[in-house]
Amino acid sequence: AQSVTQPDIHITVSEGASLELRCNYSYGATPYLFWYVQSPGQGLQLLLKYFSGDTLVQGIKGFEAEFKRSQSSFNLRKPSVHWSDAAEYFCAVGPARGSQGNLIFGKGTKLSVKP
Amino acid sequence: KAGVTQTPRYLIKTRGQQVTLSCSPISGHRSVSWYQQTPGQGLQFLFEYFSETQRNKGNFPGRFSGRQFSNSRSEMNVSTLELGDSALYLCASSHSRAAGTGELFFGEGSRLTVL
Numbered sequence: 362a363q364s365v366t367q368p369d370i371h372i373t374v375s376e377g378a379s380l381e382l383r384c385n386y387s388y389g390a391t392p393y394l395f396w397y398v399q400s401p402g403q404g405l406q407l408l409l410k411y412f413s414g415d416t417l418v419q420g421i422k423g424f425e426a427e428f429k430r431s432q433s434s435f436n437l438r439k440p441s442v443h444w445s446d447a448a449e450y451f452c453a454v455g456p457a458r459g460s461q462g463n464l465i466f467g468k469g470t471k472l473s474v475k476p
Numbered sequence: 477k478a479g480v481t482q483t484p485r486y487l488i489k490t491r492g493q494q495v496t497l498s499c500s501p502i503s504g505h506r507s508v509s510w511y512q513q514t515p516g517q518g519l520q521f522l523f524e525y526f527s528e529t530q531r532n533k534g535n536f537p538g539r540f541s542g543r544q545f546s547n548s549r550s551e552m553n554v555s556t557l558e559l560g561d562s563a564l565y566l567c568a569s570s571h572s573r574a575a576g577t578g579e580l581f582f583g584e585g586s587r588l589t590v591l
Contacts, residue, residue: 468518
């Protein structure tokens with residue numbers, strides 16, 4: 362069965378610093394991979410997704426993620442963090458290709474931004 | 477285009493009662509998924525409906541049920557409420573035939589408190 366691990370529960374970075382949020386998945390084949398963001402009191406918003414092709418994926422709000430099959434990772438990065446990026450970030454994996462499964466989410470990483 | 481609308485946004489119930497939550501998907505989306513979000517367990521998949529049929533179900537007791545109407549609106553019901561059912565219940569819609577392979581658009585959630 363698929364699983365997603367986000368090793369960091371809480372990360373604090375200074376405004377303007379770079380950011381990398383880690384995501385590891387357990388899956389036998391190339392999965393569909395997603396990063397979502399949740400601001401306090403809000404639902405989740407898609408940042409970016411990887412289905413196939415170029416392993417470096419660009420998303421909204423200046424975020425990018427890199428799929429590394431050899432490491433079973435899909436880490437989220439941003440070169441310069443803004444105070445408005447403070448939120449909770451969720452990595453998710455989709456079902457096997459051709460099947461009708463649901464998204465499985467990691468437990469999330471809460472990002473705090475220091476001024 | 478209106479987003480995913482969930483009602484009510486907040487509700488308080490007592491143990492033993494039942495609750496019904498409603499979700500109106502984005503126009504044209506036929507897939508609706510429900511997730512339970514708690515601080516300890518994160519986002520857990522409840523069920524997914526497509527064209528009024530339940531396609532997938534998560535590992536929740538039978539007290540949790542749902543349905544989808546012909547206009548794609550969905551409801552979920554929790555009977556005999558327990559304290560542990562206190563959570564944010566998120567609804568998400570998708571235009572993809574397989575909900576796990578496309579972008580999920582989330583509502584802001586219904587926050588249920590069980591006393």
